[in-house]
Amino acid sequence: MQSNNLIFSYDMSKQFTAIAHPNIALIKYWGKRDSKLNLPAVGSISITLRDLFTKTSVEFDDQLTQDEMTLAGKLPDASDIKRVTEFLDLVRAQAKTTTFAHVISETNFPAQAGLASSASGFAALALASTRAAGLKLSKNELSILARRGSGSAARSLYGGFVEMKRGNTDDGIHDIAVQIHDEHYWPLDILVLITSEEKKSISSRDGMNLTRDTSPYYSAWVSSIDQDLRDMRNALAQKDFETVGEISEFNCLKMHSLIFSARPGIIYWNETTLALIQKIRELRSNGLSVFFTVDAGPQVKAICLPNHADRIERGLRTIPGIKKIIKTKLGPGAYLEHKNTALCPPAI
Ligand code: PMV
Numbered sequence: 001m002q003s004n005n006l007i008f009s010y011d012m013s014k015q016f017t018a019i020a021h022p023n024i025a026l027i028k029y030w031g032k033r034d035s036k037l038n039l040p041a042v043g044s045i046s047i048t049l050r051d052l053f054t055k056t057s058v059e060f061d062d063q064l065t066q067d068e069m070t071l072a073g074k075l076p077d078a079s080d081i082k083r084v085t086e087f088l089d090l091v092r093a094q095a096k097t098t099t100f101a102h103v104i105s106e107t108n109f110p111a112q113a114g115l116a117s118s119a120s121g122f123a124a125l126a127l128a129s130t131r132a133a134g135l136k137l138s139k140n141e142l143s144i145l146a147r148r149g150s151g152s153a154a155r156s157l158y159g160g161f162v163e164m165k166r167g168n169t170d171d172g173i174h175d176i177a178v179q180i181h182d183e184h185y186w187p188l189d190i191l192v193l194i195t196s197e198e199k200k201s202i203s204s205r206d207g208m209n210l211t212r213d214t215s216p217y218y219s220a221w222v223s224s225i226d227q228d229l230r231d232m233r234n235a236l237a238q239k240d241f242e243t244v245g246e247i248s249e250f251n252c253l254k255m256h257s258l259i260f261s262a263r264p265g266i267i268y269w270n271e272t273t274l275a276l277i278q279k280i281r282e283l284r285s286n287g288l289s290v291f292f293t294v295d296a297g298p299q300v301k302a303i304c305l306p307n308h309a310d311r312i313e314r315g316l317r318t319i320p321g322i323k324k325i326i327k328t329k330l331g332p333g334a335y336l337e338h339k340n341t342a343l344c345p346p347a348i
Helices: 078-095 117-132 139-149 151-157 204-214 218-237 241-260 271-285 306-316
Strands: 016-020 023-027 032-034 044-048 054-060 068-071 101-107 161-164 177-181 189-194 290-293 300-304 324-329
Touching: 016 117, 016 151, 023 151, 023 218, 023 241, 023 290, 032 204, 044 151, 044 218, 054 117, 068 078, 078 101, 078 117, 078 139, 101 117, 117 139, 117 151, 139 151, 151 161, 151 177, 161 218, 177 218, 189 306, 204 241, 218 241, 241 290, 271 290, 271 300, 271 306, 300 306, 306 324
Parallel strands: 068 101
Antiparallel strands: 016 054, 023 044, 044 161, 054 101, 161 177, 189 300, 189 324, 290 300
């Protein structure tokens, strides 16, 4: 172990545990301008969810001859091992160590099914692994690192309403997440409607590459997002629920139209996804304040004003095919468990 190279004087044999919550995008990240550094082609805006989480413990151990990991209570498959090991290599390079690590990670929701488990997973891994390696990164540095694991992971470092910036330089130092409003700014209810617990057929990463390479609509998507971001920032600043919902649904359907138009087209939805979207629109036309969004999977998220949430939930329960409903609110950014302090805010 090369403890003389450590930036901080933590004991590297110590286990660090971090908790991070997934986020759902109101303005979607879809497309990479650089696959190696995982630089987004577009900015995005998300909300962090309170009641879903990933909890990850990391301990570096110089007795190990490779990284050892348990993810979601199971031994991971080869592609997960590769992804986590490559991420830990980035941490090792920064900490100037070659020591391998034990990683134990669990989530309280279905992983890899379009519920942003990679967002909470890599946010928690970034925080726990850097601390365990003796690094104490700034918020921006942590955001840049988390992004290498998963583009949306940078957003899960923060609570509330979060924007992921699309930078303009090749090194990615400006492709960072920033908090727009914290989780107390606007109490909204979110119903996460789980319609399938299966792993999705194609990962976001592969889906993005296929879309960029084959969809005739890709450049129109990329060039239209700055306007959506501006409109969404303004609507959030005014707490204008109707406009936030209108922009969010527009952006969501635009992303899925883009994804449908890849070759071969990718369909993340199932019949319950579509039935729920239609039901949400029907409930809204009956005077209830609700809008939907769907990420790269079949799950639907209904965002509601709290005084309407119970009636919206009763209406949605009439749709067959829902496996589970999780009712939640906006939640905090990633934090270290043993210190029980929020990471962002306050400062790391
Ligand atoms: O962070 P990734 O690579 O899992 O991609 C996330 C893609 C979407 O969930 C569809 C959109 C988003 O902004 O979260």
